Amino acid sequence: MNRARHHRRARAFPLAMLLAACAVAPPVSARVQPADAPADATKASVASEIRAGVSGKLKDFYGPRGYWPLWVEKDAIGPQADALLALIASVDVDGLAPRDYDPRGLQRLIEEADASPTPKALARADLALSKAFAALVADMRRPARGIGMRYLDPEVEPRDPDPSGLLRAAAVTPSLTDYIQTAGWMSPFYMRLRTARADYRARWGDLPGITVPEGVKLRPGGNTPEIALLRHRLGLAQGAAYDRALAARVRAFQSDHGLAADGIAGGQTISALNRGPAYYDQQLALNMERARLLPGPWVRHVVVDAASARLWYYSKGALDGTMKVVAGARESQTPMMAGMIRYATLNPYWNIPPDLVQSRVAPKILKGASLKGMHYEALADWSANPAPLAQSEVDWGSVAAGRSEVRVRQLPGGDNAMGRVKFMFPNDLGIYLHDTPSRDLFAKPARHFSNGCVRLEDAQRLGRWFFGKQPVADGSAPEQHQPLPQPVPVYLTYLTAVPTAQGVQFLPDVYGRDGD
Known part of the structure; x- marks a missing residue:
């Protein structure tokens, strides 16, 4: 039920109540100008009632803010409550049940506060709304099992959300109403897929199959x-x-x-x-679960989607930029993983994968090519400081036949497959984001050609975003490591349903991860 929202003048409360409320000072950020003194007094009275009635995890949120209400504007429950009720009514598209958040109970408390806006009634509604909001956000953020994301660092690993943290994040947004209407705690990818799924059901879901x-x-x-x-x-x-x-x-x-x-x-x-519509609804649901693992735009982070071969980066609640990438081929897939980009490597080597040494490097040498001419070098092992090997010390026939392996790396330079820089989030699969001299591949509509790493269309631009300035190598020495001012989360995902201005584009399942 939609409620016509209006604000009334602050009611006159007994002097004793106002004096008692003076002991509950609002946080500095909540203080208002003298012109709003009646509303300020109302909130102070509500804060006194919240302090008397709050318990459990909600107390961890309200206590540090002087028990100041979150949902009260002037002398009434604000429009952010309408936004929450509207969101609750639609959560079936998220795989949740509206009844779990007691919308009827919330509606009743709000109407009681509207009819008789006493501090006690406003406090009851404020606490109930906060409880429902925290529960809903936690459920929307909770990942499903079996999605296949690998977490490399504890900073990106999903945790059970703390209600006080969820409420604090909401309280500092410029507009709580906007934050709820856009579900600002969720990834923009999730929200666009969520809208697409609801629209798809409305347009095509009831047609005969x-x-x-x-x-x-x-x-x-x-x-x-x-x-x-x-x-x-x-x-x-x-x-x-x-x-x-x-x-x-x-x-x-x-x-x-x-x-x-x-x-x-x-x-x-x-x-x-x-x-049939059920198939596409299932595809949208699967991709929503993948997108559910991504953070909201208020977290500074990078998203790489291997299916569409694109990258996005976010901070401060907004998209800062996007670019094309080249992702892994079907036989050398870019995995779903999340980690922390901690440093950039300038003038990088390229450690050539052993299978490519066998299939590409060794046959060329057997036909007369030289390591030096190809700008490669052979090494004795995979340690941090390996001894170099002369080309003559390696049995290249054995390497080409797959009977033995040798470490080969490409030296830094203009033709290096890593380009001028690579951005590292340490992992045992050797996956990272990197520059590339192979610019022609970015013109292709399908860009699945790499050995699993992510080639960047504009590594320099991404570097400026990471560092706040262009990272520059100190001379020509190879493998110069520069730590980021602040580590940045990166999420490598796989979204085969992409919302567009016209509807939804269902992408080819290049890696065969969607199932039947």
Whole structure:
């Protein structure tokens, strides 16, 4: 039920109540100008009631702020409560049950506070709203099992949220109403997928799940039995004509599924239709669970999506930038992992993976190439300070046959596969973000060519964001490590459903992780 919100003048409270409230001083950030003194007095009285009634984890939030209310504006519950009730009403799309957050009970307490805005009634509503809010945020943030994210550092590992921390984060936002309406504690990726799932259900979820024969191409002007099935599948009136209404409906379906919106039901369109709405709802739900693992935009962090081969970076509640990347090929996939980018390496080596040494380097040497000519060097082991090996000391035939291995690395320089810089989040898989001299790959629509690492379209720009200035090497010495001023979380994920301005684009499952 929508409530017409209005603010009333502060009621006159007994002198004894006001004197008692003076012992509960609001935090400095909550103090107001003298013109708002009546509202300030009301909140002080509410704070006194909150102090008398609060318990448990909520006390950890209210106590340090002088028991100052979170949901009261002037002498009434503010519009942020309406935003919370609206969010609760929609949480079925998150896989949650609205009844778990007692919306009827909240509505009753709010209406009681509206009808009789005494400090006690306002305090009861404030505490109940905070409890429901903290529970909802915790449930929305809680990851599902089996998603496959690997956590490299304790800083990024999911924890059971503390209600006081969730409420403190909400209390310092510029607008609590906006924070709730946008679910600012969730990743923007999650929220866009959430909206897309709700819209998808509304537009396509209730249509009949019948099969349209494949192997045909249906187009405007046609009049065949298959067209009658297509009309039925898309919820149009019975008939066999491919008229303007059907063409428009086909274009709408194509736009919402990332297909070329030409109004012609060809092989891809019919195949997409025959998967049925339940399939796409499941895909959206799966990708929401992956996106649930990502932080909200108020956390300074980087997201790399291997499926779309793109990178985004966020801070202070906003997207700071995005760029293309080259992600791992199907046989050398970029894993789902999260860690802390702690330093940059300038003038990097490239340690060539042993399988590439076997398949590419060794055959070239057997045909007469030299390590020096290729700007490579062979090393005795994988330690931090390995001894160099002369080319003649290595049995390259054995390496090419896979009977032995040798460490080979490419020296720093303009042709180095790492480019000028790599950004390190230590892990045993040797995955990192790095520059690249291979610029042509960024022009391709599908960019899955790497050996698992992430090649950056604009490493210099990302470096400026990390450091606040352009990191510069001190001379030509190789492997110069520069720590970031503050470590930055990085999340490597895999999103095969991407919201667009027109609908949702369902991307190819390059790595085969989505299942049947």
